[in-house]
Amino acid sequence: MEFAFAFLILAIVFIAKTFKIVPQQHAWIIERLGKFHAVLSPGLNFVIPFIDRVAYKHSLKEIPLDVPSQVCITRDNTQLQVDGILYFQVLDPRLASYGTSDYLLAISQLAQTTLRSVIGKLELDKTFEERDEINRAVVNALDEAATNWGVKVLRYEIKDLTPPQSILHSMQQQITAEREKRALIAKSEGVKQEQINLATGQREADIQRSQGEMQAAINESEGERQAQINRAEGEAEAIRLVARANAEAIAIIAQAIERQGGPEAVNLKVAEQYIGAFANLAKTGNTMLLPANAADVAGMVATAMNVVQKTK
Structure with a gap:
């Protein structure tokens, strides 16, 4: 049993x-x-x-490896506290077993060493601007060395770059000054644009006003010219009408003289106008010039009729 x-x-x-x-x-x-x-x-x-x-x-999966934080010195002698994370994958299990005693430790140490070397070639400002370049440089250096360990380094990412507190304070002051500078520039640009707009508006208003005044003067002169033309045409028409009336009156008088009793009527009319003219002279003036034969009305009438007969 x-x-x-x-x-x-x-x-x-x-x-x-x-x-x-x-x-x-x-x-x-x-x-x-x-x-x-x-x-x-x-x-x-x-x-x-x-x-x-x-x-x-x-494990043949992609493995993230947290690289411990370390202090790096930049080209301009500034200390930076840097930490990151590394992603790798085992491609050759045999080399990963016998190529190094501990490939995890080897990769981590090599990543730290490479990172210090890369950052030491850059100035402080460049380290913040060229993080992608730093990541690529670390990956290239690690991938070349890790080939002997049967490991493929896929990528490296910097998680944090922390300068000393004094540097942070100076950077903050610089950022504040830069923002104030941009604000002043933007304000001055706004004032400049406002002045340009006002000047442009004033110029356009002056142009429109001068054009309006010029058009008003043109309209006024055109109106005056048309008024003068109308006035001249009216006077010419009045003269024509007076002339036509005089001509018609003369024609009527001539026709009246040709008729029976016409000369006697003309004699009577002339005598009346002669007497009336002397009467008006007596009313309008204190001094009066009279012909030598002013009392001879019949003689004056005869003279007038003689003129009419000659004209006829």
């Missing part, structure tokens, strides 16, 4: 030592009698119990 129980235990141990189940994205290193024998791939694998042993287990 005891023999059967011992045999069962031995069988279980034998099976456990013989069958190895490797998880996905993992690689196990098998040593046979202390010497590298094989790399077990994911799935069910068979080994020789008590002769083969699993010496190393590696």
